[in-house]
Amino acid sequence: MDVRAQISMVFHLDKCIGCHTCSIACKNIWTDRKGAEYQWWNNVETKPGTGYPTKWEDQDIYKGGWEKNDKSINLRGAGKKKSLLNIFHNPHLPVIDDYYEPFTYRYLDLIESPAMDDQPTARPVSLITGKPIDIKMGPNWDDDLSGTPDYARKDPNLRDLPPAVQEAMFQLERMAFFYLPRICNHCLNPACVASCPSGAIYKRGEDGIVLINQQVCRAWRMCVTACPYKKSYYNWHTGKSEKCILCYPRLEAGYAPACMHSCVGRIRYLGVLLYDADQIETAASEDTSKLVESQLNMLLDPNDPEVIKAAKASGISDSTIKSAQDSPTYRFVKEWGLALPLHPEFRTLPMLFYVPPLLPVMASLGVQDKEQGDKLDPIAKFWNDDWLYDTSTDNLWGTIEEARFPLKYMANLFTAGDEEKIKDVLKKLMAVRIHRRGVTVGDIPAEKVQKALSEAGLNAEMADSIYKLTSLAKFDDRFVIPPAHREQAIEMLEFTGDTKGSTGFGFRQKPERGL
Amino acid sequence: MNAFIDNLLNTTNNFFLIGLPYIALVVCVVGTIWRYRSTKFKVSSLSSQFLEGKTLFWGSVPFHWGILILFCGHLIGVIFPRGVLLWNSHPLRLIIIETSAFIFAIAVLIGLINLLYRRITNPRVRVVTNAMDISILAILLIQVVTGLWIAYFFRWGSSWFASVVTPYLWSILTLQPDISAVSAFPWVIKLHIIGAYVMLIIIPFSRLIHFLVPPLDYIWRPHQLVFWNWSRRKIRDDNSTWSLKRPKNN
Ligand code: SF4
Ligand code: SF4
Numbered sequence: 001m002d003v004r005a006q007i008s009m010v011f012h013l014d015k016c017i018g019c020h021t022c023s024i025a026c027k028n029i030w031t032d033r034k035g036a037e038y039q040w041w042n043n044v045e046t047k048p049g050t051g052y053p054t055k056w057e058d059q060d061i062y063k064g065g066w067e068k069n070d071k072s073i074n075l076r077g078a079g080k081k082k083s084l085l086n087i088f089h090n091p092h093l094p095v096i097d098d099y100y101e102p103f104t105y106r107y108l109d110l111i112e113s114p115a116m117d118d119q120p121t122a123r124p125v126s127l128i129t130g131k132p133i134d135i136k137m138g139p140n141w142d143d144d145l146s147g148t149p150d151y152a153r154k155d156p157n158l159r160d161l162p163p164a165v166q167e168a169m170f171q172l173e174r175m176a177f178f179y180l181p182r183i184c185n186h187c188l189n190p191a192c193v194a195s196c197p198s199g200a201i202y203k204r205g206e207d208g209i210v211l212i213n214q215q216v217c218r219a220w221r222m223c224v225t226a227c228p229y230k231k232s233y234y235n236w237h238t239g240k241s242e243k244c245i246l247c248y249p250r251l252e253a254g255y256a257p258a259c260m261h262s263c264v265g266r267i268r269y270l271g272v273l274l275y276d277a278d279q280i281e282t283a284a285s286e287d288t289s290k291l292v293e294s295q296l297n298m299l300l301d302p303n304d305p306e307v308i309k310a311a312k313a314s315g316i317s318d319s320t321i322k323s324a325q326d327s328p329t330y331r332f333v334k335e336w337g338l339a340l341p342l343h344p345e346f347r348t349l350p351m352l353f354y355v356p357p358l359l360p361v362m363a364s365l366g367v368q369d370k371e372q373g374d375k376l377d378p379i380a381k382f383w384n385d386d387w388l389y390d391t392s393t394d395n396l397w398g399t400i401e402e403a404r405f406p407l408k409y410m411a412n413l414f415t416a417g418d419e420e421k422i423k424d425v426l427k428k429l430m431a432v433r434i435h436r437r438g439v440t441v442g443d444i445p446a447e448k449v450q451k452a453l454s455e456a457g458l459n460a461e462m463a464d465s466i467y468k469l470t471s472l473a474k475f476d477d478r479f480v481i482p483p484a485h486r487e488q489a490i491e492m493l494e495f496t497g498d499t500k501g502s503t504g505f506g507f508r509q510k511p512e513r514g515l
Numbered sequence: 516m517n518a519f520i521d522n523l524l525n526t527t528n529n530f531f532l533i534g535l536p537y538i539a540l541v542v543c544v545v546g547t548i549w550r551y552r553s554t555k556f557k558v559s560s561l562s563s564q565f566l567e568g569k570t571l572f573w574g575s576v577p578f579h580w581g582i583l584i585l586f587c588g589h590l591i592g593v594i595f596p597r598g599v600l601l602w603n604s605h606p607l608r609l610i611i612i613e614t615s616a617f618i619f620a621i622a623v624l625i626g627l628i629n630l631l632y633r634r635i636t637n638p639r640v641r642v643v644t645n646a647m648d649i650s651i652l653a654i655l656l657i658q659v660v661t662g663l664w665i666a667y668f669f670r671w672g673s674s675w676f677a678s679v680v681t682p683y684l685w686s687i688l689t690l691q692p693d694i695s696a697v698s699a700f701p702w703v704i705k706l707h708i709i710g711a712y713v714m715l716i717i718i719p720f721s722r723l724i725h726f727l728v729p730p731l732d733y734i735w736r737p738h739q740l741v742f743w744n745w746s747r748r749k750i751r752d753d754n755s756t757w758s759l760k761r762p763k764n765n
Binding site: 080083084087088089090091093094095096128129130131189190193194196197198199201202203204205206214215216217218219220221224234236237238239240280315512513 | 555556557558559560561562563564565566567568571572575576578579580638639641642643645725728730732733734736738739740741742743744
């Protein structure tokens with residue numbers, strides 16, 4: 001057993017309000033530079049939708065991630081042979097238009113314009129060429145646009161949904177959407193690392209953060225293709241690729257990453273997971289149906305004495321083991337089984353997990369239940385149609401099977417198409433909700449609560465801790481950051497004397513495009 | 516008067532065929548080491564495919580494969596001149612090698628024209644174009660045009676290259692310059708040789724440096740790279756003192 005520590009993340013999608021504060025926090029710190037304007041290391045997508053870059057999930061277009069072969073796995077669009085043969089022109093490289101052309105406005109025209117008959121306007125100009133442009137796309141162009149033919153209906157996750165189900169999803173009256181914030185997953189089997197011909201990308205042993213060494217990157221741009229999440233970006237100005245660094249300078253100093261720190265919905269959790277690195281290859285090459293399971297099986301119980309012993313033998317410090325024991329992500333992912341990886345079928349073993357959204361809680365039931373309706377308070381609205389919210393049922397929130405998001409859709413996102421698995425998670429979320437309703441409002445009979453809990457495999461105590469970590473968690477409960485142990489590493493990345501007096505990434509030369 | 520012209524010719528020949536190659540070699544070696552050590556961040560192939568990918572295909576692909584093969588061809592001529600002559604002793608084989616070289620040179624030419632056209636006409640690519648990019652394309656264009664010219668008008672270059680140019684290049688490399696044979700060459704060939712030296716000089720100061728950092732170790736390195744900042748097994752061992760070695764990623 002080769003025990004390693006990984007800083008992992010959990011995003012609780014029920015709580016995301018789609019405010020994009022996280023994206024802005026990240027942009028202000030890291031990507032507000034020439035060549036990086038189009039890069040959103042953190043972006044928030046509306047689902048169903050096409051996302052950023054457009055249709056990134058469609059690997060028929062982008063050829064990202066790994067695919068299974070007879071014995072093991074190989075990179076779909078990159079890899080040793082393909083990368084070296086395509087090095088002069090990478091046929092699967094997304095170009096700037098797949099993201100969007102970055103722009104700004106000529107604000108100065110507003111104040112410096114001479115007196116005219118008309119109001120001056122601030123025209124949009126391209127941040128690449130500086131010339132006026134017609135804005136065609138933006139980083140979250142399809143924000144809140146569920147149902148639109150250009151975006152939501154082209155969501156690659158709808159691919160294997162029957163047309164009738166898709167139609168039902170987009171009926172105006174029962175349309176729904178949710179937000180999907182995304183950052184680099186700091187995968188255990190990162191496709192970006194494996195695809196980099198110059199070996200510039202690496203995973204840090206101590207915390208598992210995946211970084212691109214800017215001094216070694218040579219713009220072979222294979223990582224952009226290989227990352228199935230499109231989270232490695234090419235800086236067209238410096239001729240280097242860049243990606244989310246999980247704010248490692250902040251983490252080393254004990255601060256949460258900027259996106260997490262600023263998250264308005266408090267949806268983000270960060271903590272250490274211990275895993276068995278010997279299992280990486282086998283876990284990543286499992287059959288698609290067993291991928292989620294095999295990934296979760298790699299994660300080790302930090303309270304198990306055997307694991308602790310092995311962890312110490314592998315050089316993991318006591319403080320890191322302690323952090324792993326307190327880790328909120330371990331609880332969500334392993335203990336409660338509430339969080340799932342995004343698109344496990346890409347086989348990169350992502351270390352960012354999502355608690356799938358339960359909303360909207362009330363489903364529409366097929367046929368109006370007359371008996372139930374009669375019992376209703378006359379003030380309560382009674383709907384004759386069968387496509388609207390039905391509040392008249394026994395089941396306060398309707399059933400998961402009849403949720404507005406077809407289970408299949410959710411399964412395509414989080415469980416490689418396995419509806420049972422996503423149902424289990426949603427059931428748990430629902431059980432917690434029923435339990436808390438029982439506790440706080442008290443209009444649900446105890447037996448019913450008990451039934452919901454036991455069906456979901458929870459007990460009242462667990463449900464309460466889930467509720468607490470979900471709704472009441474304070475900063476220190478949400479982010480359990482292990483000390484970086486600079487005293488041992490001297491410096492995690494650089495000798496600070498070298499970079500004293502420089503800025504940002506530690507460029508000792510001006511970050512200009514080469515000669 | 517004649518003596519004066521002879522003298523002038525001699526000096527020019529001496530400068531371009533003896534002086535220049537040494538200048539070029541020194542500048543290339545010293546310059547590259549300097550460039551790599553002090554401006555490592557700028558060592559990049561500076562791909563612009565991200566801004567424009569379609570025309571690039573018709574430029575970059577024929578150009579790179581063509582130039583790679585032609586470069587290897589020249590290199591083989593320098594390293595194994597006898598082998599080349601032996602191969603060429605059969606006329607059919609000579610024709611095969613000459614035609615294929617010619618075809619690859621045409622590919623380079625087409626590629627270069629496309630690249631130049633793209634650099635000049637695409638507004639986005641123009642933003643990332645500097646004078647050096649254009650100069651490199653111009654020099655390469657001169658090289659491939661003179662090369663094609665030589666191949667066409669001074670037949671069987673592969674043979675006379677191996678028997679005349681190779682000894683000259685070796686005389687330079689072994690510090691016993693002998694230009695008696697090459698100085699009698701027509702001016703196109705000399706231009707082609709001089710162009711090669713100029714390119715050597717530019718390598719450290721331009722994007723051409725990417726030609727010196729081909730990612731060949733990718734072939735044998737493991738897919739995944741994990742770097743520790745210290746030896747993780749030793750760090751907890753009370754009896755070991757660990758050295759303050761710079762981490763690999765620094
Ligand atoms: S999400 Fe993409 S960029 Fe991030 S580690 Fe995984 S493969 Fe690499
Ligand atoms: S800041 Fe938090 S709540 Fe707001 S969009 Fe980002 S993840 Fe969602």
